[in-house]
Each structure stands twice: as structure tokens, then as C-alpha cells.
Amino acid sequence: MTENVSDAIALRRAESLTAIVQRELERMIVVGELRAGDRLNEQALAQRFGVSRGPVREAMRALECANLVSTRLNQGFFVREISPEEIAEIYDMRAVVYGFICARLATTISAEALAALDAAIEEMDTAIATGDGKEYYRLNLAFHEQTIVCAAHNCAQQTYRSLINESHLARQRSLVEPERMRESNAEHRRLVEALKAGDAELARELGNKHVLAGRRRWKASVAEEDAIAASVPPHGAAAGATLVHK
Amino acid sequence: MTENVSDAIALRRAESLTAIVQRELERMIVVGELRAGDRLNEQALAQRFGVSRGPVREAMRALECANLVSTRLNQGFFVREISPEEIAEIYDMRAVVYGFICARLATTISAEALAALDAAIEEMDTAIATGDGKEYYRLNLAFHEQTIVCAAHNCAQQTYRSLINESHLARQRSLVEPERMRESNAEHRRLVEALKAGDAELARELGNKHVLAGRRRWKASVAEEDAIAASVPPHGAAAGATLVHK
DNA sequence: AAAGTGTATATTGTCAACAATATATCGAAT
DNA sequence: ATTCGATATATTGTTGACAATATACACTTT
Numbered sequence: 001m002t003e004n005v006s007d008a009i010a011l012r013r014a015e016s017l018t019a020i021v022q023r024e025l026e027r028m029i030v031v032g033e034l035r036a037g038d039r040l041n042e043q044a045l046a047q048r049f050g051v052s053r054g055p056v057r058e059a060m061r062a063l064e065c066a067n068l069v070s071t072r073l074n075q076g077f078f079v080r081e082i083s084p085e086e087i088a089e090i091y092d093m094r095a096v097v098y099g100f101i102c103a104r105l106a107t108t109i110s111a112e113a114l115a116a117l118d119a120a121i122e123e124m125d126t127a128i129a130t131g132d133g134k135e136y137y138r139l140n141l142a143f144h145e146q147t148i149v150c151a152a153h154n155c156a157q158q159t160y161r162s163l164i165n166e167s168h169l170a171r172q173r174s175l176v177e178p179e180r181m182r183e184s185n186a187e188h189r190r191l192v193e194a195l196k197a198g199d200a201e202l203a204r205e206l207g208n209k210h211v212l213a214g215r216r217r218w219k220a221s222v223a224e225e226d227a228i229a230a231s232v233p234p235h236g237a238a239a240g241a242t243l244v245h246k
Numbered sequence: 247m248t249e250n251v252s253d254a255i256a257l258r259r260a261e262s263l264t265a266i267v268q269r270e271l272e273r274m275i276v277v278g279e280l281r282a283g284d285r286l287n288e289q290a291l292a293q294r295f296g297v298s299r300g301p302v303r304e305a306m307r308a309l310e311c312a313n314l315v316s317t318r319l320n321q322g323f324f325v326r327e328i329s330p331e332e333i334a335e336i337y338d339m340r341a342v343v344y345g346f347i348c349a350r351l352a353t354t355i356s357a358e359a360l361a362a363l364d365a366a367i368e369e370m371d372t373a374i375a376t377g378d379g380k381e382y383y384r385l386n387l388a389f390h391e392q393t394i395v396c397a398a399h400n401c402a403q404q405t406y407r408s409l410i411n412e413s414h415l416a417r418q419r420s421l422v423e424p425e426r427m428r429e430s431n432a433e434h435r436r437l438v439e440a441l442k443a444g445d446a447e448l449a450r451e452l453g454n455k456h457v458l459a460g461r462r463r464w465k466a467s468v469a470e471e472d473a474i475a476a477s478v479p480p481h482g483a484a485a486g487a488t489l490v491h492k
Numbered sequence: 493a494a495a496g497t498g499t500a501t502a503t504t505g506t507c508a509a510c511a512a513t514a515t516a517t518c519g520a521a522t
Numbered sequence: 523a524t525t526c527g528a529t530a531t532a533t534t535g536t537t538g539a540c541a542a543t544a545t546a547c548a549c550t551t552t
Contacts (some may be wrong), residue, residue, distance in 0.1 A: 013319075014319070015319070016317075016319055018307065054300070054303075057300075057304060058303060058304055058307045059307070061264065061304045061305070061307045061311075062307045062308060062310065062311040063311075065307075065308040065309075065311035065312055066311055067404075071262075073259075073260070073261065073262055086400065086401070089399055089400060089401035089402070090401055092346065092399065092401065092402065093343070093346075093401050093402060093405055096342045096343065096345070096346045097339070097342065097343075099342070100338065100339075100342045153335055153338065154332065154335060155332070155335035155336055155338065155339050155409075156335070156338065156339060159339055159405065163401075
């Protein structure tokens with residue numbers, strides 16, 4: 001009997017379909033399964049998730065509010081397209097928020113958490129050594145996530161995560177140069193040193209600068225890509241255009 | 247014929263019902279027509295707006311993402327309840343974002359915009375002189391809105407506005423003491439001076455401190471209210487409780 | 493009177509259907 | 523061959539309906 005009861009409890013959904021669809025759609029956008037500008041066909045998505053259009057639309061309204069999805073009246077929902085200028089602005093915000101988080105951490109972080117950050121930095125070194133840019137990217141995200149969780153500041157956490165999510169709308173630059181990774185991880189080291197020293201103002205400055213340096217690295221990587229694209233002028237552009245349905 | 251065409255265009259809705267309902271609900275929450283904790287009956291709201299439950303639910307999902315509304319499975323939507331700790335965190339975020347905005351303004355603001363800010367400060371002086379706390383509150387909001395618009399930074403604008411909206415979930419302290427209003431406006435003056443001087447770092451610090459000073463004033467006003475409530479212990483509390491349906 | 497129990501009502505979460513609008517397809521004209 | 527226009531299809535925005543769940547109410551028991 002006890003088992004039946006627990007089964008019944010387990011079977012009873014603890015989440016609305018909207019919440020499930022929303023999480024999955026968000027994931028698909030953030031990891032790039034859905035690309036900026038893609039049209040989101042309600043029926044197709046509903047069918048894919050095994051639900052009706054209602055929950056899908058509700059989920060998309062939430063994602064619209066999170067700036068991940070845009071809408072045109074009578075044309076439906078699209079994965080938001082984001083301009084380089086908007087990306088640059090997001091870096092601005094991330095910088096001030098991350099500065100705040102780091103300053104706060106300097107006076108509150110535990111020895112265990114510091115050790116975990118050190119370990120994460122070591123792992124990133126390994127990724128750099130093996131030239132695994134994708135893995136470095138993943139670890140870097142995890143490092144930042146660790147810090148914002150440790151800061152124990154819900155509002156900052158939420159704001160920062162939302163900004164990170166938005167920035168994923170830009171195509172990921174998987175081709176991370178080793179030199180840039182080294183630079184980035186060196187900044188991590190200096191930041192953690194400041195945290196260990198309990199120097200809030202230094203931590204704020206380093207956190208802030210780390211994000212802005214990330215923007216410089218992003219811009220450099222975009223410039224490089226553009227240069228490569230320019231060296232193969234007519235053919236590549238046309239081929240790319242046909243893929244996107246607009 | 248031209249008239250018919252323009253009529254047809256005017257008649258054709260330029261917005262979805264969801265967007266209209268969302269704006270109206272947001273307004274009702276922010277101005278306090280709907281109070282924190284209030285249950286949002288879908289049918290009643292749909293009837294009130296002359297639409298069906300679909301658009302109402304979509305609007306609420308968006309507001310949920312904006313942190314204005316919360317949801318409990320099978321119990322529906324509620325105006326979000328916000329704790330003093332959460333309010334305090336929002337002030338933290340507002341402070342760093344407003345600091346950023348002010349720093350940016352220092353190097354970009356036009357003479358006209360500066361004149362408009364001066365005028366707004368004068369108006370606030372008038373409100374203080376007449377002891378009109380509500381009007382001061384309104385003008386203060388408008389002053390901040392002016393500055394964030396001038397900053398011409400979409401991301402900061404959106405982040406800041408969202409934080410302001412959230413903070414409206416806390417019951418407004420209409421009983422603003424004249425001394426606090428004077429203090430607040432003096433901070434406005436110093437800030438605008440820094441903007442005129444083009445001193446970005448000073449502007450950042452003053453913008454930051456102005457928000458944090460606002461938090462101190464808010465806390466003081468809460469403490470005062472609590473003291474008043476404590477002096478009338480049993481009766482008032484019970485009467486208030488019956489009004490709220492839970 | 494208070495607490496518990498069972499029934500009726502209300503409300504939500506989800507779905508399916510419909511009208512309005514947009515997109516795609518096809519043929520005719522230049 | 524392209525452009526234009528008319529028709530057919532697809533998709534959206536919105537509505538009303540239905541089952542599952544929660545709330546309110548009357549009734550019994552202590």
C-alpha cells in the first residue's frame with residue numbers, strides 16, 4: 001500500500017507542461033540546436049514534445065520576456081536575432097554585475113569554495129594544454145557559475161544568468177586560440193588571489209575587467225572570422241544564405 | 247477611399263491581446279491595484295478584459311518571467327510576494343547598474359538633457375516645499391527614467407526598469423519624511439554636478455551611493471512603520487488580516 | 493463548540509476547433 | 523525568363539470545452 005501511494009505521488013506531475021517545454025526550448029536555444037532567426041513552428045514543436053499548442057505558446061511568452069525569443073504579430077515566434085552592438089552591451093552589464101559578485105565573494109567565500117575554484121582553474125589549464133577549446137569554454141562557464149552561486153545573492157545570480165543566456169544567442173566561437181585561453185585563465189588566477197586576500201575592491205575590479213577582456217577576445221575572434229570569410233568572398237556567402245529560411 | 251484604407255489599418259489590431267493584457271496587468275501590479283500575494287483569477291480577469299483565458303495565461307507567464315507573478319501548480323497565479331531581504335538585494339543590483347548608467351552619462355549627456363535634469367530637480371524642490379511626498383516619489387521616478395533613457399544603453403535600461411518594477415511589489419511608503427526627500431534631492435544635485443563636470447568615476451560613485459542611500463531611507467521608513475504598528479498591537483493586525491484572502 | 497468527513501462547487505491545466513492572416517503554389521501576361 | 527495575380531495551403535491568434543485538482547460548504551461525531 002505504501003508503494004502504491006508513493007507511486008501515485010511520483011506519477012502526479014510536479015511541473016506543468018509549460019515549465020517542461022520552456023526548459024527544453026531554452027536549452028535548445030542556448031546550446032544552439034535552434035539558431036538565431038529560426039522560426040518556431042508551434043504545431044511542430046507541440047508534436048515533438050507530445051503536447052498541444054497551449055503550453056508551447058505559454059513557454060514562448062516566458063522566453064520572449066527573457067529576450068531569447070521575439071514575436072511578430074501573425075507571424076509567430078522566432079529565436080531572437082542579436083546584433084554585435086547588443087552583445088557588446090550585454091558584456092557591459094555582465095561586467096558590473098560580475099564585479100559586484102566578486103566584491104561580495106571576497107568577504108564571504110569559504111575555504112572549501114576557494115579550493116574548488118583553484119581546482120577548476122587547474123582543470124582549465126589541462127584543457128588549454130590539450131588544446132581543447134570547447135572543453136575550456138565549458139569549464140569557464142562552470143567556473144563563473146560556481147562563483148555566482150557562492151555569492152549567495154539571488155538577484156545578482158538571476159540577472160547574471162539571464163545575461164549569460166542571452167549572450168548564447170551569438171554563435172559560439174569554438175575556435176578559441178590557446179593564447180586567449182591562457183590569458184583568460186591567468187585572469188581567473190588573479191581574481192581568486194584577490195578573493196583569498198579578502199580584497200573586495202580589487203576583486204570587483206578584476207571581476208569587472210575579466211568580463212570586459214572577454215569582450216575584447218570575442219571581438220578579436222569575430223574579426224578573425226570575418227577576415228577568413230572575406231578571403232573566400234562570393235561562394236561561401238551564397239551557400240550560407242540558402243540554408244536559412246529567413 | 248484613402249479614408250477607408252486608413253480606417254482598415256486602424257481597425258486591424260497592431261498588438262496581440264496577450265500584449266495588451268500583459269501591459270494592463272503589469273500596470274495594475276506596479277501601481278498597487280493588485281497587491282503582493284493576491285490570487286489572480288483567470289476567468290475573472292479574462293472577463294474584465296473581454297478576452298478568453300488563453301491570452302490572460304500567456305500574459306501571466308510573461309509576468310512570471312519578469313518576477314512580478316508567481317505560480318503554484320494547480321493553484322494558479324499570484325502576485326509575487328517579496329521579502330525585505332529580496333528588496334535589499336534588488337537595491338544592490340540597482341546600485342551597480344545605476345552607477346554604470348551615471349558613469350556612461352558623464353561622457354555622453356547633452357547640454358539639453360542636463361538642463362532637463364536641473365529642471366526636474368527644481369520641480370522636486372517644489373514638491374518638498376509643499377510636503378507632497380507622493381508627487382516627490384513620482385518626480386523621482388521620472389528623474390531616474392530620464393537618466394536611464396539618456397544613457398542610450400538598451401541592456402542597462404531594460405535591466406534597471408525590470409528591477410524598479412520588481413521593487414514596486416513592496417508596499418509603497420507614501421509617508422516620505424521631508425528630511426529624507428531633501429537628502430535624496432541633494433544627492434541628485436551632486437550627481438548632476440558630476441555629470442556636468444564629465445567626471446565618470448565620481449558619477450558612478452554618486453549614482454551607486456544614491457541608490458544605496460535610498461535603501462537606507464526605505465529601511466528607516468519600514469522601521470518607523472513597524473514601531474507605529476507595535477504601539478497598536480492586537481486590534482489593527484486582526485482587522486488587516488481579514489481583508490486579505492490569503 | 494471544535495474537529496473531522498464527505499459532497500458540491502470553482503478553478504486550473506490542457507486540449508481541440510475556428511476565423512483571420514500569412515505563405516506557398518500555380519498559371520497568365522509581359 | 524520574370525513578374526504579377528489568383529488560388530490553395532499552412533500557421534497563427536483566439537476561443538470554448540473537458541478532465542483533474544483544489545476549495546468551500548454542509549453534516550456528523552466527539
